[in-house]
Amino acid sequence: MVFRRFVGATAVRHRGASSSVTASSSLKFKAASALASFSSSAFGDAGRVDVPDERTIPRPGADGRVPIIHHASYSKPVMPPGHRFPMRVFQTTFDALRKEGVALAGINCFTPARAPTLDELCAAHDEGYVRAVCASELSDKARREIGLPWSDALVERTLMEVAGTMLTMDLAARCGLAVNTAGGTHHAHHARGSGFCIINDLAVSALRALESGMAKRVMIVDLDVHQGDGTAGILKGVPGTFTLSAHAASNFPTRKETSSRDVELPRGMKDDEYMAVVSAALIESMQDFKPDLVLYDAGVDVTSNDSLGHLDLTVEGLYRRERMVLDTVLGAGIPLAGVVGGGYSPDIDELASRHAVLHRVAQEMFRDHGL
Numbered sequence: 432m433v434f435r436r437f438v439g440a441t442a443v444r445h446r447g448a449s450s451s452v453t454a455s456s457s458l459k460f461k462a463a464s465a466l467a468s469f470s471s472s473a474f475g476d477a478g479r480v481d482v483p484d485e486r487t488i489p490r491p492g493a494d495g496r497v498p499i500i501h502h503a504s505y506s507k508p509v510m511p512p513g514h515r516f517p518m519r520v521f522q523t524t525f526d527a528l529r530k531e532g533v534a535l536a537g538i539n540c541f542t543p544a545r546a547p548t549l550d551e552l553c554a555a556h557d558e559g560y561v562r563a564v565c566a567s568e569l570s571d572k573a574r575r576e577i578g579l580p581w582s583d584a585l586v587e588r589t590l591m592e593v594a595g596t597m598l599t600m601d602l603a604a605r606c607g608l609a610v611n612t613a614g615g616t617h618h619a620h621h622a623r624g625s626g627f628c629i630i631n632d633l634a635v636s637a638l639r640a641l642e643s644g645m646a647k648r649v650m651i652v653d654l655d656v657h658q659g660d661g662t663a664g665i666l667k668g669v670p671g672t673f674t675l676s677a678h679a680a681s682n683f684p685t686r687k688e689t690s691s692r693d694v695e696l697p698r699g700m701k702d703d704e705y706m707a708v709v710s711a712a713l714i715e716s717m718q719d720f721k722p723d724l725v726l727y728d729a730g731v732d733v734t735s736n737d738s739l740g741h742l743d744l745t746v747e748g749l750y751r752r753e754r755m756v757l758d759t760v761l762g763a764g765i766p767l768a769g770v771v772g773g774g775y776s777p778d779i780d781e782l783a784s785r786h787a788v789l790h791r792v793a794q795e796m797f798r799d800h801g802l
């Protein structure tokens with residue numbers, strides 16, 4: 432296996448685009464951050480730069496189709512048998528969306544063309560921590576708190592997952608709505624990882640949106656069953672940000688952070704009650720904060736068949752939730768970037784189908800709202 436150290440970030444730009452966009456069907460990975468060493472094997476000849484034929488690059492939002500962001504590295508790390516983190520589910524979700532015709536290669540599938548830069552990561556994280564992650568130099572204790580077996584592939588997927596959420600925000604800002612097939616690493620704190628999360632894609636993307644002028648007021652709506660403690664901690668007191676977290680009070684983390692608004696839900700809560708409480712909190716938070724961009728963590732671990740969550744939503748309840756959130760935000764004329772968040776089950780196909788609810792509903796809403 433050959434490792435190559437990339438210096439600087441280059442990216443293929445779609446003419447007229449505000450961000451780096453490549454068509455996943457036709458292009459290969461072009462560059463990485465100045466920090467990371469990657470295996471070149473995932474991307475063929477890493478030293479080669481393909482020049483895209485612009486006619487093959489899809490226009491985001493073309494043909495009334497919601498942009499879907501995916502990267503092959505999301506599911507690349509190999510997990511030991513029986514591990515609770517369902518690493519394969521992100522590729523399985525994308526494959527299911529391709530099969531259903533929700534994601535069409537060359538039409539609405541996009542992949543990040545570069546990894547985040549050091550500056551982008553350090554807007555949310557301690558520089559020493561970021562460097563230790565990228566150089567695979569975290570202590571055993573720090574790795575144990577993350578709970579994932581360490582590998583070069585894990586570092587690569589960590590960075591490309593953040594890049595994917597950044598691209599999702601770019602495309603949402605341009606098209607009104609875009610959805611990632613991974614993302615939602617909300618337990619990653621300023622200087623440490625936790626609960627399967629290493630770098631906080633939500634905080635990094637929100638801060639980049641503000642820094643770039645893409646948005647002035649970013650709201651993070653986190654409906655994963657676990658509290659978005661890392662995001663809340665990183666963004667606490669940061670002007671132009673608002674964190675809303677609705678989560679099971681009895682779930683991880685034991686020690687909760689303070690979000691801009693926390694909604695603690697009782698164990699075993701069902702569809703109707705959940706919808707009433709969460710919908711009210713979302714509407715009130717939007718009225719209070721008046722966001723101009725929403726980043727949505729659509730964790731499916733709120734469903735009754737999740738192996739880690741403590742709530743009792745049906746899959747139909749999940750459809751109702753995604754329609755409510757997207758309709759509320761898009762109905763107010765605010766762009767939304769969606770990420771999948773958590774979901775835990777040994778049945779990867781069934782779990783992927785639950786994650787795909789977000790993308791199916793996003794496709795419906797993209798058309799219903801005339802985006």
Ligand SMILES: [Zn+2]
Nearest residue numbers: 655656657773
């Ligand atoms: Zn979760």
